[in-house]
Amino acid sequence: MFSQRSIRSRFLIQLIIASVALMIIFSSILYLFIQSSIYDEKRNELLGIAENICSYKSLVDAQENSNDAMLGLTVELVNRHTEQQQIDFYEMESDAQTLIILLYPFNLIEDSYIKISKNITPTKQLLKKILNSIFIINAIGFLLVIVYAIIFSKMLIAPITGLNKRLSNMNEHMIRPLVVQELPDEFISLGESINHLINRIQNFVKYQKELFIGAAHELKTPLAVMKLKNQVTLIKKRSPEEYVDAIKVNNKTIDEMNAIVASILNIGRQEGAQLETPIQADVIAILRRKANDFALLAESEGKELQMHFEPNAFMAILQESLLNQIIQNLLQNALKFTPKGKKVLLQSRLNDEGLLIEVIDEGCGIDDTVDLFAPFKRQGNKSGAGLGLFLAKSAADALGGELELRNRDDHSGTVASLLLRSKLHCILPIKSK
Template sequence: MISKKSIRRNFLIQLIFSSASLILIFSSLLYFYIEKSIYDDKFIELTQYAKNIVNNKSVYQTNEQMISANVFALNVEIVYLKNKNVHTDGYEKTENKHTFLTIIYPYKLADKSYLKITKDITQTKRLLKKILRYIFIINIAGFLLVIIYAITLSKMLVVPIMALSKKLSNMNEHLMKPIKTEELPLEFEPLGETINRLISRIQNFVKYQKELFIGTAHELKTPLAVIKLKNQVTLIKKRSPEEYIEALNVTNRTIDEMNIIVSNILNIGRQEGAQLDKPTEVDVIKILKQKANDFQLLAENEHKKLIIELKPDGYMATLQVSLLNQIIQNFLQNALKFTSKNKVVMLKTSQDDFGLLIEVIDEGCGIDDTVDLFAPFKRQGNKSGVGLGLFLAKSAADALGAKIKIENRKDGIDGTVASVQLNSKLSCIIPQNN
């Protein structure tokens, strides 16, 4: 039993109904055409008989070679009518299971006489009924063939969907393989590509969640071990108040480090909540200008320079602003952290085929291309940090449907280029004022 929600069921109903309607309409038109053609021939035949009689010719003499199949079924009478304007007319009448076709044709208008020619068309009527019966039988057979064809076609159409469903139902977080889109029909390739992108995101999410869990346990285990060891050493013998104070200070510093780790982990939870926020339409360029102005002050305090090159003048996008802020803030913080004094960091935007390209270019020490910097607790260089910033930026970019990338500069200068590309499908350029 096919469910009422089934696409296949709806397709079957629509295909069967439309095909049955088409068969019925075509058959009706065919029958009416055959019937009219036969009756027209009979009227023409009787009219020709009447003309031959009026012109004192043989009843069988005709220019169109029409010869009656049953001459003895023809009955000719002369009738007198009062109406002078009677034209050739015909009607059908049934008596004693016989059908007769009659026409009235002017004979001598002076005495108002007319020819009444009647012919038995019972055989013709039976022939029409037989044709109608055959058409009905053919319609039933055609309707059955349509049902079989519809069932077969609908089954063929849902085969790719069933195959996709079977593959997806057999998947779990440990056995997730991309779907081979080249094996799918052309119409299902976009669906296969979308599922593959979703599978890739799930794989990355599962991978990073595992790394986050393991990394969190490792990061928290180390300071706890330091606290325990310091306390054990302190408790071995009596010490001076200054030594106890120093031990407590070390413990507090370690606890502060643990608080930073916990805060960053809480930020991950807040970000996942932000991904569920309703997107709003905002001017991305305006947001970037505000963020850049804040970081310009920070760069000046650190004796560094932040250059801003934003094009176009405006770019509207529908997104969660908090996620975009998280990405840009992380890029600028890392760029200023790893850039030495008296050097330059650049915030740059441009339009490309994908949408809006946002780049943060620094003059730092560069990165190790062999390391997945977006994994949790991955650190580069000798700067302090938990190693969750880029992990959060990657998660935010995935939620926005954006592309994020970090690579070394290729212009001969040491440093990195951190970029995020916003999808143009949810964006538009603001017209510039001339």
């Protein structure tokens, strides 16, 4: 518990040291105040007696109602030769007794002084008892501070201990998000970050399994086609043209397999891109560059790519290559499924959560019952390995964003949206053009 690396141990030590220092300072001030008050009272008492003696020339007349003040009191007249007539007040020990002595000028011509001695041994013993009581109270207070510090520090780290216990019991088959509403306010942000990480792990485990199964299936099918074609070709002697056709079929199948392998390699490259150091980038500028690149491609296919960006700039700290990959995939899919003569719109706008980027096409729409983000899932009869949206979803998760596909409400077509949350990005002041 008292490891130097433990936050709880450092908290306990600092709290104990601060509490002890505070108790010592407070106790010292309290004791000195009590002692000073008692001595001031005794001094004023002796001064009053001396003044009355000088005024009335009689101790009895001076002390009409002060019998208690006479206890342990000794008055005598002494001569003292000093250059300045002054009042002296001091304490001295005599025969196991403590006396306070006042020298008060009586006759300035004869240099005589009234010497008043008062036995304050009971008062001294009382002060000693007070000091001992303060020590005992401080000792009890010190123990209470230690108990309180241990309980309080345990209460402070209870949420972390609970999170650690829950996370340590998780595995790839039992990953559950945290209920952030049950956490203290100070730990809500941590809980949301952990849930974001858990969501990424869940998607990674889910899609990696599907990726391995899908890759095996996708590669097994063309290999079976190649083997069957070769077996049929070798059953009997064929013409040169038939052998050429068989080789062409094999080459086409090999190209398909190469495309699948290339897509799988892109997954590895993307995982490497996730480890890149985030940089400050203008998201709107990236969107404009991508839109200009695809505008020529759309025009060559007889389609139109429109763009509308708000605000003029949106600065964030992120991996630019991942954002490029998402936008490129969404634009490729939109242009692929949009008929000739139709339009594709790339737009951005701010909402309550951050920056929303949308790619809206006029294609045939999507099947809502299919998880299009799973690997090797294809829409329609278009060519491709079916890994594009899988890569885009993985990149969006790495950026802390949310990628969504839905059908348009007004007419046929698809809306692909990417939400970059301001909470998970370092948003900088918007630039004006």
